[in-house]
Amino acid sequence: MKLLVGKFLAGATTLTIAGGIAFAAQAQESAPENLIPGEQSQSAAPKSFDAAFPDMVSEPMVQGDLVAKIVPLVQPWSVRNAQSLAAVIDGIGAEGLDPKDYDLAALRTAIASGPSQELDELASRSFGWLVEDLRDGRTPMDARKQWFVVDRDRDVLRTGDLLTQALESGDIAGTLAQLTPAHPDYAQLKAALAKTQDPAKRKLIRANMDRWRWLERDLGSQYLITNVPEYQLRLTVNDKIISTYRTIVGKPGRTATPQLAETVEGVIFNPTWTVPQSIVKGEGLGAKVLNNPGWAKAAGYKATKGENGWITVVQQPGPANSLGRMKLDMPNPHAIFLHDTPSRGLFNQDDRALSHGCIRTERALELAITMAILGKGATKEEAVEVATSGEYTRVPIVKEMPVYITYFTVATDINGKLATFKDIYGRDEPVLASLDQPRVSNRANETDEEVIVIEDDLRTS
Structure with a gap:
């Protein structure tokens, strides 16, 4: 609120x-x-x-x-509680954060002088900074390139409430510990950080630990999550991977796939594809469809020309449809979604940054049927029937199904082992640079970066 x-x-x-x-x-x-x-x-x-x-x-x-x-952000601290806070700060490097960001020397000086207003203010301030970094991430928003995820944790885990909880319980460490990401991949990164001595590797691990803090702590009981540089999609239920799918993602540059957290609202079987005007007009497809009806029918294209001369081309469901046999309906201002493709041989390539932003998924029909069943929109029999009907059908997802499009360059791979992935979009550099700078206050939880609406030119790749 x-x-x-x-x-x-x-x-x-x-x-x-x-x-x-x-x-x-x-x-x-x-x-x-x-x-x-x-x-x-x-x-x-x-x-x-x-x-x-x-x-x-x-x-x-x-x-x-x-x-x-409205909870006060400065509250009375006992020496014992302040000592516990100092101990947390002293060991915060284990979470990939830097003790020097939290004014530890000044806090210890105030502790040595005993209870005072200065101790209350110093300890409350350091505690608040720890909450902000553990809950929201240390990286400032301008270093999170093409990051459009809104983290609602700050509305649920409010700083003042946590301060009250910590001081009343005396469990400073336990209160702060509840802010660390719950996903098992974060624990793997933390364990790797503890074993790594190389400064560059440690820094890269720290950057990717912070990326987990950018997300909400609770991702949900069932969700889709794709790590763009890994070219993999996971269907996860109760933190267990049910199945994985290779993906094709956006080409580097303006059509790079952004990082999103959206909700799948429906599964569209046998979708139509409204061809972008960059192809209809820019590449002359509209005129070609109107002038070659036999070719257009074989390719599944239907064109209409308005009184003002504007041509609209829609590709009908079928084996040649550029969206393949399914797409996941996940409304967002970027026009990004997950879908099938008729060019399935591309999944055999190692470098699969080939699309204009949307994410193409292997075994897409299997995924679509599974989603329809898990989302309680259809039984298995119903989902198979609509999938094989050849007709456009939208099956609503009744049970919430988030989808997270993430970007981790050090992460657990689909085999459960920690791996490093190529930074295909160059997004590491600003995050790594921010780790060398003093922590930044007043970090917004929403970016003002340009929203790029992708016109996924599927026909050309």
């Missing part, structure tokens, strides 16, 4: 939020314009602890049956 707050005014002592909620604040001109309950915006680096952490009164906000509290 998000709450939008108006701009702080210099010298103001309170802010009234819609609904009559107010909290005290030592407001500064440089303070943020927006706050989320339980979160501290870090859009400007304050020059004092008071400016960094204004005291906030915990008052409930009621919207219907929902109640959310």
Whole structure:
């Protein structure tokens, strides 16, 4: 639940939020314009602890049956709790993070002086930074190239709530540990980091550990996940791989496959393909279809010409259809989806970065039937019937089925062994460079990078 707050005014002592909620604040001109309950915006680096952490009164906000509290981000720390926090920071290298990012020396100095406001502020700030990096990832958004996944963990695992939990329980390490990615691949990377001494290899492992933190901690009970540089797709149920499929992904450059987290809403058997205008007009396909009806029928093309002269070409279902015999309906602004292809021999190539962005999948009909059954949209018999009917049929996915399009250059392969994959899109460099820079505050959880709508020119490859 998000709450939008108006701009702080210099010298103001309170802010009234819609609904009559107010909290005290030592407001500064440089303070943020927006706050989320339980979160501290870090859009400007304050020059004092008071400016960094204004005291906030915990008052409930009621919207219907929902109640959310504004939780203070600076809370009292005992020496014992602060020592536990210092121990976590000292060992945070095991998670691929750097202890120097969390002001450990200053924290230890404050601990030696005993309980104080300075200790409360330092410890609360370091704890908040750890939460942010463990939950959301350390890499700033501008270093995550073509990353369009929205991580909702910050809305569920709020910093203020976690701080309260940690201090009330006294289990600082356990509270922070619940933020680390639950996927078994992250554990494999962590184990490899512990065994690796080579600085370059350690850095690459750390970068890929952080990529797991960019995703939501809970990926769901059943989902599809594809690692683009590996050219593999996995169907996973309860963290167990049910089946794997080789893939063909986007060519490097403008048609590189972006990183997405979407939801499959349906399986389309025997799809039609509306040909992009870059082919209809740009390559003259429209005129060819209209002028050669025999050829067009054999290829499955139907063309219509409007009064304004605009030609639309749709390829009908059939063995020559460029989408093959199925596509997964997963609406997204990039027009990216998973589908079959009639050019199945391409799956035998080692380098399969060949498409214009969409992901082509081997054994696609098997995948489609399995998806229809798991999604409870059809029985096995029904799915086989529509798949072999030759007619366009959309089977809805009733049970949620996320699909994650990821990019890991060090990851567990389909045989369960850690492997390194070619950085086909050059996305490692900015992530690796960010590890050498001081941690960045005020990291947005959504990118403002350009959304490239892919017109998948399937006919030419």
